[in-house]
Amino acid sequence: MADETGTVSRTLALLGCLAEREQWGVSALSQRLKLPRSTVHRLLNLCRAQGFVDTAGPGLYTPGLALFRLAGRLSFQMPLRRIVLPLLTEFTQQFGETSLLTVIDRDELKVFFAAKAETTAPMRYVIETNTLGPLGWGASGRAILAYLTETEITEVICRAEPSPVDGRPLDAKELRKSLTDIRAKGYAITQKQRTPEGVGISLPIFDAGSQVVANVSVTVPTFRFRPRDEPIFVRALAKIAGTVSEALGSTVMPRCTPPTKGPAK
Secondary structure, eight states, X not given: OOOTTSHHHHHHHHHHHHHHOSOEEXXXXXXXXXXXXXXXXXXHHHHHHTTSEEEOSTTEEEEOHHHHHHHHHHHHHOOHHHHHHHHHHHHHHHHOSEEEEEEEETTTTXXXXXXXXXXXXXXXXXXXXXXXXXXXXXXXXXXXXXXXXXXXXXHHHHHTOOOTTTOOOOOHHHHHHHHHHHHHHSSEEEESSSSTTEXXXXXXXXXXXXXXXXXXXXXXXXXXXXXXXXHHHXXXXXXXXXXXXXXXXXXOOOOOOOOOSXXXX
């Protein structure tokens, strides 16, 4: 077993601290790492020589360019599908309902289902992946739209894309109220908006820049959905969304308020 008090272990712990906060003082690092100031100074100098640490004034240290480059490469190479699919599979095995990863194409202001774990229940939905759909409909779209900029939200409203289920027009007032509710609760729940006779529940996923990039969802046929299941699904999805957001380096963790009402109409 590796020596946990060795230089390598201590250096990795130091870099972990620098990834958490924009700026550190030596005293704060010493307390956090439970190491003498002299040891912290030595580690900082080692990392600084390799470009992983930079200075921001007397006694103040920040992440260096080499650390940012490394983080950027890892983040770029980290496929969401690979991280999320095992979690979706576990969710579907536990609850017997179809779960989904929805990703935003920010240039197009549309979303698509990037991964799914399908139930074996007799009544289930055929979900098409990698096909762009509107942001204004369904929990999977609105759980992302709620965390976009006002300019982007306005653009989606101006497009006025009709419901993919029955072609009904987008109601701007209803949509804005829905987005406010989502931000307050931390999750989206809709009924018969993107899937016929289906209830959808979605929670957002955030990246290292605190930007919403995707969400995880469950789709349940309305006849099988019980209002008392809502908080159970929400908490399970929140756990997945939090795990994935953390893996992406986000400091913004999905949070949700336990529901007290039945599903949205």
